[in-house]
Amino acid sequence: MVVTVTKTELATKKENEDETRKTVTTTVIKRATGYPVHVHQFMAILATCASLKIHVHNGGSHKIHSLDGEKESCWGTLVEKSLKHTEGSGNWWSLTLVLLPPQFLSVSSEPWIRGEALGRTKARAFPLSWLRVKMGLLGPATQGRKTLQPTNEGKTLSPLISDGMCKTMAETQGYACEEHKVTTEDGYILGLQRMPVGRFGKKADKPPVLLQHGLFMDGLTWIFNSPNESFGFILADSGYDVWLANTRGTKYSSDHKSLNPNDQVYWDWSWDELARYDLPAFVQYVYNYTGQRIHYAGHSLGTLIALAAFSQGQVLNMLRSAALLSPIAHMNQITSPPTKLAAHTFLADDVYWLGLREIIPNGDAAAKFVEGICHSLHLNCLDLVIPFTGPNCCVNSSKIDVYLDHLPQPTAAKNLIHLSQMIRTGIIARYDYGDLRQNMQHYGQPTPPMYDMAKIPNEFPLFLSYGGLDMLSDVRDVQLLLGDLKDHDGNKLVVLLKEDYAHMDFVLGVNAKQMIYDPLIDFFKEN
Template identity: 30%
Template sequence: MFAQHTLLVSLVLITRCHSQHVGYKLSKSSEPPIRLGILDSFVQGVHDIATVLSSVPDTISILLNQDEEQINLYAPSDNEDAYLNITQLTAKYGYPCEEHSVETEDGYIINMHRIPHGRKNRMNNSTVFLMHGFMDSSDSWILQGPDKALAYILADEGFDVWLGNARGNKHALRHNTLNRNQSDFWDFTWEDMGIYDLPVMIDHALNVTDKESLYYIGYSQGTTSFFVMTSLKPEYNDKIKMMFALAPVAWMANVRSPLVKMFSPAFNFLSNVLWDYNFINTEFLESFSGTICGILGTNCHSVMYMIVGHDSKYMNDVMPVMLGHMPTTSSTLQLVHYGQLVKSGRFCRFDFGAQRNMEIYGAEYPPDYDLSNVAVPVVLYFSENDWLADIADVQILEHHLQNIYESNYIQDFNHLDFLYASKANEIIYSKIVTQILDFAEVD
């Protein structure tokens, strides 16, 4: 029955090709980067989806038969923290918050946030930079509140805390020549965040604090973009004392999320058909999740956990606040690029197709990111219950990194728990503080 629904949805989508925006262009090319024609891409996508569907029915069946509480993910919250912005939230809980604006080399204007100290009057001589995940923002690091959110914990320990933002999210919707209603504004992937966004934000934080290096904590896409930066701009290794990778995403060959596995082969096609301006917003996600919930005959609570991993026993209290702040806007090309990693089994640059790849890279296929350039000491945090950052893929990443300082297996965490679990402070964050302090003594 599910396969029949998928075919029906696919037929509906292809009829929209005549009226919808069916192509996008990257700044590197004046032609659409999609390798195949729209029909060929669709046919290939349906073939790939059919192949994946045959391998995951047992997983889907288990999830759909779970006896879960019926939760409307988009229902209004009675917690005011879901509606306060980041400066209002920090003020509410007694923390200072500065907003700093930086401009990237390619013209994006990004607001980043700084919590220079906490409420305990402790002073530490170290600067810590935190980078969020896909469709998220700097807000994510404070949503659990004092004593639980990582940004507050670090600030209370006396660290100078900087919260980065990626182009296209709600804190980075400006450009010096483009308007966010133009498709060209959304012409980027997470590679551009590693090449342009992270360097300018890190440089700004170091300039303001008069430091030569800082500690970097990345979550999910915040790890992907970091590995891009240190691979393609290895001079930034000298500016990072240590990198903490929470739920690291690089290789994705073993991703276990049924929905990601099903749809990733068709991300190229769907990005052309479903989004006129190449970006994802909350309105689309509400519509998409509602459709998927209806097709699967399950509640949206189940659908979310079909992406990130089994239902979390740690997140019930913070979920309404989390959903008041995320998801935020992102480019569909970020999703397309991740889909390419799933399909190819590689950690590589964007695949434009053989002809454009030859023009851009000088080879038929995009090159892998050279992680031998990553000299920074890396601390890994990962979990078997994470269906996006699978242990097998993290082990591949670990094998390619030259300087693993420590590798930490966390039991029972799904992909979101690394940020939003009620016990993340006990299980992970307190350990990060200790690791920074210990490393600072040695350093």
């Protein structure tokens, strides 16, 4: 079976307003015969202001479906069209098209990207066979990110930070702020912001607090809202020395000693590397800089990398305590429909084998695209995240423009593959290469090593808070984590359930100060 997506671009000449047509074969996917394929969903990112023709070939049959793009507005609307062909065996194919504006896509000098997947060695619900892909490379969207340029000495220049987080978000609210750079053992140069003084000039007289964001977010997570609602600002005003971490690949951590974010190898990491390299680098830097042991607070993925590091005995000697908000550890009970579907259909795996290593480009164009969808469909943009996070009760809808200016942040396809593995298996383990030889090469054993949460020292102070409506940090999964910690000292483990909270309420909720942050600060004071 061959699926061909053809894009006919309409280009208008300003001189005489004549339209010229250029036809580009964007994607060809060919399946070798004799191998069972039940379902394959492929997302083609194409431009609006175009005419589309989709040709579906299967044996002797030949179907053509036409879909006209929006001509009046290059932003257009989100268009989704599925083509299904039923074969005698009952197998079916689905092709999903999502139309994006040309401004969302950057231009690459390299016209083609080629990738091959040599099949899966493990059984899967929706297996893919030998896959050869030739697709028009639209290029990663680098808007909103500083692209690194090597010097003559072969070193990497850091981007200017005159438009960094301190200048744009902290100092505008009246907070003194410092920009710091941290280099990991594997060469990533990460941004770290410090707020050592409160809004009213109160200098920190309490220990440092390191704040770690979750997936598709960055350090701005903690200062998005007003000073009276944002945990980072609240801590600074309470006399704490506040440090905002930004994991690799995000806007303020896109540097590397030798790699460029446009290099595929730059994105060769999962949350294993965040736990092994990024988190220890942040903790060591803050510890060395301040000479004090640190309180840690993480949200979502920021809790997973902390738990993984703690279970390996990392960084604990430099920490006073840790707070886990919307904790992610066991994940096979999540109720988010699109997240479960993506995991069980191996969507991230397929994207990876198509040659795409970076997921969710950020920048102004992406935000405008999402805003355009919301406006055209008369939706509150916050409603779009409900199927992923759960119904957030208390996120400030008036701040949606601020959120969209900075979110979502990029991550690696390999990172999503790793999380999908956890959803399917229900275990907390290192990245599974899906191949005996590769697992042996990386781990010295045929299967990835497990992370054992029970190995976290029982005397280490933990604050754990979760929401009753959270679709990512499901109550049942959190109960499994608490089961792992059943031997933890009773006076060293504080558990707080907020029944009406979903995933984002813990960091963006307008009432989170009263519900979560005040009890958490009391916990810090006791430790």
